[in-house]
Amino acid sequence: MLSPEACRSRRERLWKLVPEEVDWILLSDPKHLTYLANWRPSPFEFRSDQAEAVLILGRQGSSTLVADNLLEPYAQYVAADEVLTPTWYRGQAAAPDRGLFLIRNTLDQLRSRTGSRFGIEAGRLPAGIGEGLRQLRQSLEYTDISAFLRQMRRSKDADEVELLRRSARACVAGFAAAALAIEPGMTEFDLYLLVQSAAQEALGAQAMLYGDFASGPRCTTGGPPTHRQLEPGDPVLLDFSVVLWNYRADLARTFICGTEPSARQLEVHGACVEALAAGENLLRAGTRCEDLDRAVRSVLEKHGLGAFHRGHLGHGIGLGHPEPPFIVPESTEVLAAGDVVTLEPGAYIPGEFGLRIERNYIIGPAGFEPLSQHEVGLALHEY
Amino acid sequence: MLSPEACRSRRERLWKLVPEEVDWILLSDPKHLTYLANWRPSPFEFRSDQAEAVLILGRQGSSTLVADNLLEPYAQYVAADEVLTPTWYRGQAAAPDRGLFLIRNTLDQLRSRTGSRFGIEAGRLPAGIGEGLRQLRQSLEYTDISAFLRQMRRSKDADEVELLRRSARACVAGFAAAALAIEPGMTEFDLYLLVQSAAQEALGAQAMLYGDFASGPRCTTGGPPTHRQLEPGDPVLLDFSVVLWNYRADLARTFICGTEPSARQLEVHGACVEALAAGENLLRAGTRCEDLDRAVRSVLEKHGLGAFHRGHLGHGIGLGHPEPPFIVPESTEVLAAGDVVTLEPGAYIPGEFGLRIERNYIIGPAGFEPLSQHEVGLALHEY
Incomplete structure (x- = not known):
C-alpha cells in the first residue's frame, strides 16, 4: 500500500512539472495509477482480467478514477477524490467489451469538463479516448507527459x-x-x-x-x-x-x-x-x-x-x-x-x-x- | 503454443469480417498478438516488464510484428512474416521510454505503406500511434474492429x-x-x-x-x-x-x-x-x-x-x-x-x-x- 498523502503529494509534483497550459491529465498505465492513486487490482483474481482504468486529474487538484463494478473491491484503497465503478457486468446480461466500456465512461466524464488541453501518456492511453475526445472538443491539444512521470519516478518516497x-x-x-x-x-x-x-x-x-x-x-x-x-x-x-x-x-x-x-x-x-x-x-x-x-x-x-x-x-x-x-x-x-x-x-x-x-x-x-x-x-x- | 497455420487462418478469417475499405489492421492487445501471431512474452522474465508490441496486418496477407531487442527470445515462436526487434536497450546507454520507443518504430513502419484506412482496437492501441498516424496521413480513417475479434474468439480452434x-x-x-x-x-x-x-x-x-x-x-x-x-x-x-x-x-x-x-x-x-x-x-x-x-x-x-x-x-x-x-x-x-x-x-x-x-x-x-x-x-x- 502507498500512502494517500504521498499519492496526493506526487500528483502535486506532477502538476508542477507539466506545461502550464495543460488543463487535464489522463493516465491509464496501471503502474501510474498505483503511483498516483494507490490503485492496484490484484492479478490473482478473475475480476482483474482485461481490467483497465483511467485516472483523470484536474489542474485544480481534482482526481477521478474511472473503473467498473467488478473492480469495486479495490476502490477502498484508492487515494483519489472519487472512484467511479459503473456496472460492466453483474451476471444478469452479457457483458460488453470491457475496454470499450471504459472508454465510453471516461468520455462521459470528460464531456462536461471545460478545457481542451490534455496531458496524456502517448504510449499507454487507449486510442479510443484520444479519438473520442476529438469529437467532443473543437480545439484539442495533446501533450505527452511520459517524460515527467519518468523523471519523478526516480526519486522514491x-x-x-x-x-x-x-x-x-x-x-x-x-x-x-x-x-x-x-x-x-x-x-x-x-x-x-x-x-x-x-x-x-x-x-x-x-x-x-x-x-x-x-x-x-x-x-x-x-x-x-x-x-x-x-x-x-x-x-x-x-x-x-x-x-x-x-x-x-x-x-x-x-x-x-x-x-x-x-x-x-x-x-x-x-x-x-x-x-x-x-x-x-x-x-x-x-x-x-x-x-x-x-x-x-x-x-x-x-x-x-x-x-x-x-x-x-x-x-x-x-x-x-x-x-x-x-x-x-x-x-x-x-x-x-x-x-x-x-x-x-x-x-x-x-x-x-x-x-x-x-x-x-x-x-x-x-x-x-x-x-x-x-x-x-x-x-x-x-x- | 498455438499453431502457425491456425494463426494464419485466424488472420484470414479476421480480414473476411472487417469492412472492405480497411487497408491495415493494427493490434496491440497482448491476447490478440498471441491469438493471431503466437506472440507471448513470458511474464516470468524481467525483459517483459512494460513490454508491448504491435502487429501490423495488411489486407494482402502481410504480417509484421514490431517489438524490441529485449523481446528477441520470444521472436522464434512468432507466426508472422517478419518480427522487428530494434534495439531499445543493450546495457550500454540509458534506455528510453519503452512505450514511446515502440510508437516511434511502429510509425516508421507505417510511413512507407500506402493506404489510409486503419482497423484498430480502440480500447487498446496506444493513443500515440493514433495521433502519430494523423500526422503521416492527410486523410485517415479509423475503424474499431474489437467486435470482430470478440466474435471470432468464441469459436475455439x-x-x-x-x-x-x-x-x-x-x-x-x-x-x-x-x-x-x-x-x-x-x-x-x-x-x-x-x-x-x-x-x-x-x-x-x-x-x-x-x-x-x-x-x-x-x-x-x-x-x-x-x-x-x-x-x-x-x-x-x-x-x-x-x-x-x-x-x-x-x-x-x-x-x-x-x-x-x-x-x-x-x-x-x-x-x-x-x-x-x-x-x-x-x-x-x-x-x-x-x-x-x-x-x-x-x-x-x-x-x-x-x-x-x-x-x-x-x-x-x-x-x-x-x-x-x-x-x-x-x-x-x-x-x-x-x-x-x-x-x-x-x-x-x-x-x-x-x-x-x-x-x-x-x-x-x-x-x-x-x-x-x-x-x-x-x-x-x-x-
Missing part, C-alpha cells in the same frame, strides 16, 4: 521505499529457502517452485515472482528455470524480483551445489565482491553513472574478467525493471538522493561457469542505505 | 482447445494436491501455495494461477486466500485458473475439511450436481443461453436454494475471463459449435456455508466434450 524493502525481504526469504534446499538431483524448476512459495510465505501475500533460475553451464546466460538437474559443484544463479503492489526489488545470489566452491569459483566470486564494494564506495548523490559503471567494471577487468561481463552493471528499480538511472558505460545520468538502484557484478565464462551477485541501495546525499542485508557468499552453509 | 485442456489438467492437479493436503489447522494461504506449486509442476512450466481459495464462512463470498485456519467440517472452496500461453480453463471444487460431509452439505452439494447435469443436458449448438441458465437455476430453486445463488451460472472461457457467451438470465446469445464454456452452479447460504462446483465444456453440434474429467464430489478421499 518513503512509502515506495517501504514496499521495496518488503519486496527485498521476500527475495531474501527465497534465498534462505534455496540455501536449505539446494542439492544434487533437484531441478531448477523444483528450486523455482520452492523459492516462489517461500517468498510469498515470507510476504504473507500472493505475489508475482520472476527472474533467473539457472544452474551449471546455464549460469553463463541465465534465464527462467528448466528441468535440468543440479550436479555437484554446479553454480546455481538466483536473480529474481518479487512484485509487491507493483513495486519490485531485484536481488541475486549464486550458490555452489553440494560441494565446497572450487578455487576458480572463489576467485571469480571474490572479484565480484570486490567489484560490488568498489561500486558501493561511490554510491551517493552526485556520482556520475558512467563513473560508477567504470569503477565496478574495472575491478572485473583487473581480475581478467572484463571480457566475461555482459549487459548492465546496475540500474534503477521501483515500478519498472529496468528503469532510470542506468549504470552503464555511456550513461549521462547522475545519481540523485532518492534513487533506488541495483548493482549486479557478474562474470559469465563460456564453457566454464557463470555467477552474479546483486544488492539494492537507496541513494542519499552522502552515501547509501542498503535495501536489504543479505549475504552474497557462495556457500550454502552461510544460512 | 484445435490449437486453442489443446492449451485449454492442458490448463484444465493443471487445475485438476491442483485439486488432487489439495485433496491430499487439506486438514484442520492449515491456512487458506498454505493451501494456495501448495496448489500453485502442484499446478505448475503438473504443467512442467511457470504459470500464473488466480482464483478463489476460501474456507468456512468465507465460502459464502469466495475470494483470494487469507490466513484463516481451516476447521473440521469447513467447506473449502477452490475455484481457480491456470494461465497457459494466455489461455485459461476455470474449474471449481469444494471439499469438506477433516470430517465426513454433513447431511446439509450433502443436500446442497447434491442439488449442485443435479443442476450441473441439467445444464450438461442442454450443452449443444443451438441452445439459447437464457434457457441453459434457466435449466441450471431451476434445479437450485427446486431445492430451495434459488435465493442462495448469485452471479452467473456460466460463461465462455479462453483468452479472457469471463468472455462470451454469457450463461445468464438475460443473455440473448445462443451456443455455437466451438464455444468453450464453464458451468458453475453453487449455493452461498449466509451464516451457514457456501459451495460451488464447476466444469468446462467444448460445445459441438449435438452435444459437448468435457475439457477435463475431474470429479466434483465433496469428500477428500475421492482421490
Whole structure:
C-alpha cells in the first residue's frame, strides 16, 4: 500500500512539472495509477482480467478514477477524490467489451469538463479516448507527459521505499529457502517452485515472482528455470524480483551445489565482491553513472574478467525493471538522493561457469542505505 | 503454443469480417498478438516488464510484428512474416521510454505503406500511434474492429482447445494436491501455495494461477486466500485458473475439511450436481443461453436454494475471463459449435456455508466434450 498523502503529494509534483497550459491529465498505465492513486487490482483474481482504468486529474487538484463494478473491491484503497465503478457486468446480461466500456465512461466524464488541453501518456492511453475526445472538443491539444512521470519516478518516497524493502525481504526469504534446499538431483524448476512459495510465505501475500533460475553451464546466460538437474559443484544463479503492489526489488545470489566452491569459483566470486564494494564506495548523490559503471567494471577487468561481463552493471528499480538511472558505460545520468538502484557484478565464462551477485541501495546525499542485508557468499552453509 | 497455420487462418478469417475499405489492421492487445501471431512474452522474465508490441496486418496477407531487442527470445515462436526487434536497450546507454520507443518504430513502419484506412482496437492501441498516424496521413480513417475479434474468439480452434485442456489438467492437479493436503489447522494461504506449486509442476512450466481459495464462512463470498485456519467440517472452496500461453480453463471444487460431509452439505452439494447435469443436458449448438441458465437455476430453486445463488451460472472461457457467451438470465446469445464454456452452479447460504462446483465444456453440434474429467464430489478421499 502507498500512502494517500504521498499519492496526493506526487500528483502535486506532477502538476508542477507539466506545461502550464495543460488543463487535464489522463493516465491509464496501471503502474501510474498505483503511483498516483494507490490503485492496484490484484492479478490473482478473475475480476482483474482485461481490467483497465483511467485516472483523470484536474489542474485544480481534482482526481477521478474511472473503473467498473467488478473492480469495486479495490476502490477502498484508492487515494483519489472519487472512484467511479459503473456496472460492466453483474451476471444478469452479457457483458460488453470491457475496454470499450471504459472508454465510453471516461468520455462521459470528460464531456462536461471545460478545457481542451490534455496531458496524456502517448504510449499507454487507449486510442479510443484520444479519438473520442476529438469529437467532443473543437480545439484539442495533446501533450505527452511520459517524460515527467519518468523523471519523478526516480526519486522514491518513503512509502515506495517501504514496499521495496518488503519486496527485498521476500527475495531474501527465497534465498534462505534455496540455501536449505539446494542439492544434487533437484531441478531448477523444483528450486523455482520452492523459492516462489517461500517468498510469498515470507510476504504473507500472493505475489508475482520472476527472474533467473539457472544452474551449471546455464549460469553463463541465465534465464527462467528448466528441468535440468543440479550436479555437484554446479553454480546455481538466483536473480529474481518479487512484485509487491507493483513495486519490485531485484536481488541475486549464486550458490555452489553440494560441494565446497572450487578455487576458480572463489576467485571469480571474490572479484565480484570486490567489484560490488568498489561500486558501493561511490554510491551517493552526485556520482556520475558512467563513473560508477567504470569503477565496478574495472575491478572485473583487473581480475581478467572484463571480457566475461555482459549487459548492465546496475540500474534503477521501483515500478519498472529496468528503469532510470542506468549504470552503464555511456550513461549521462547522475545519481540523485532518492534513487533506488541495483548493482549486479557478474562474470559469465563460456564453457566454464557463470555467477552474479546483486544488492539494492537507496541513494542519499552522502552515501547509501542498503535495501536489504543479505549475504552474497557462495556457500550454502552461510544460512 | 498455438499453431502457425491456425494463426494464419485466424488472420484470414479476421480480414473476411472487417469492412472492405480497411487497408491495415493494427493490434496491440497482448491476447490478440498471441491469438493471431503466437506472440507471448513470458511474464516470468524481467525483459517483459512494460513490454508491448504491435502487429501490423495488411489486407494482402502481410504480417509484421514490431517489438524490441529485449523481446528477441520470444521472436522464434512468432507466426508472422517478419518480427522487428530494434534495439531499445543493450546495457550500454540509458534506455528510453519503452512505450514511446515502440510508437516511434511502429510509425516508421507505417510511413512507407500506402493506404489510409486503419482497423484498430480502440480500447487498446496506444493513443500515440493514433495521433502519430494523423500526422503521416492527410486523410485517415479509423475503424474499431474489437467486435470482430470478440466474435471470432468464441469459436475455439484445435490449437486453442489443446492449451485449454492442458490448463484444465493443471487445475485438476491442483485439486488432487489439495485433496491430499487439506486438514484442520492449515491456512487458506498454505493451501494456495501448495496448489500453485502442484499446478505448475503438473504443467512442467511457470504459470500464473488466480482464483478463489476460501474456507468456512468465507465460502459464502469466495475470494483470494487469507490466513484463516481451516476447521473440521469447513467447506473449502477452490475455484481457480491456470494461465497457459494466455489461455485459461476455470474449474471449481469444494471439499469438506477433516470430517465426513454433513447431511446439509450433502443436500446442497447434491442439488449442485443435479443442476450441473441439467445444464450438461442442454450443452449443444443451438441452445439459447437464457434457457441453459434457466435449466441450471431451476434445479437450485427446486431445492430451495434459488435465493442462495448469485452471479452467473456460466460463461465462455479462453483468452479472457469471463468472455462470451454469457450463461445468464438475460443473455440473448445462443451456443455455437466451438464455444468453450464453464458451468458453475453453487449455493452461498449466509451464516451457514457456501459451495460451488464447476466444469468446462467444448460445445459441438449435438452435444459437448468435457475439457477435463475431474470429479466434483465433496469428500477428500475421492482421490
